[in-house]
Amino acid sequence: MxxxxxxxxxxxxxxxxxxxxxxxxxDINQKPRAEHTKRFEDMIAPFRLNDGFKDEATVTEMRRDCPWKISDEEINKNRVKSLRQVRLNEILQDSSRDAALVVITLPIGRKGKCPSSLYMAWLETLSQDLRPPVILIRGNQENVLTFYCQ
Known part of the structure; x- marks a missing residue:
């Protein structure tokens, strides 16, 4: 550390x-508080496919017509990452209250593996209720900063 x-x-x-x-x-890997997890689940509720209650043909049609909807399988696959975003917001709220600026690296959402509505919920969750301005930056897991020392 x-x-x-x-x-x-x-x-x-x-x-x-x-x-x-x-x-x-x-403490980034601790579980987030229950009320914050509930707030996240309430946020994504309108975008849930709820495919556990429907037959396969209906689910296939809904996925084709509404690709942004989040299936139960996608919720389960992305549960750890979703909870991490909730926990990060808690830490940022506790640690960055007096900051002039907060810079956050965007989470990685794999195309075809993470519906757009879930990814947008992550972004909303990360920056929710923060007092300082927030800049979300994107990288591709490569070093992109270059500096020169004379």
């Missing part, structure tokens, strides 16, 4: 970015 903190401080210094404190968050 201390090594990660030193690496972030070094990176911020190389880019000459001013900062007062650097906190590395250790």
């Amino acid at each position: 201390d090594q990660e903190r030193k690496a972030i401080i070094s990176l911020l210094s190389k880019f000459r970015l001013g900062f007062h404190e650097v906190h590395v968050l250790p």
Whole structure:
């Protein structure tokens, strides 16, 4: 944990970015509070396919006509990632109250594996109720920052 903190401080210094404190968050994998999980589930409820209650032909037709709808299978496959977004929002609310700006890397939603409505719910959940402005940035899991030292 201390090594990660030193690496972030070094990176911020190389880019000459001013900062007062650097906190590395250790409890990201804890379960989120029940009320926040319920809020997320309520948010996605209108976009649920609820395919467990329908026959296969109806489900296939609904998936074709409404590809943004979230199936029960997709909910289960993305449960850990969804709960992580809820937990991240809790941490951001607790840790970033006095921040001037919050920068968050967008979660990765695999095409064909994550319906658009679920992905948008993740984005809403990440930034929900945060006081400082939020910038969502996207990367492709490669180093993209280049810096030059003279």
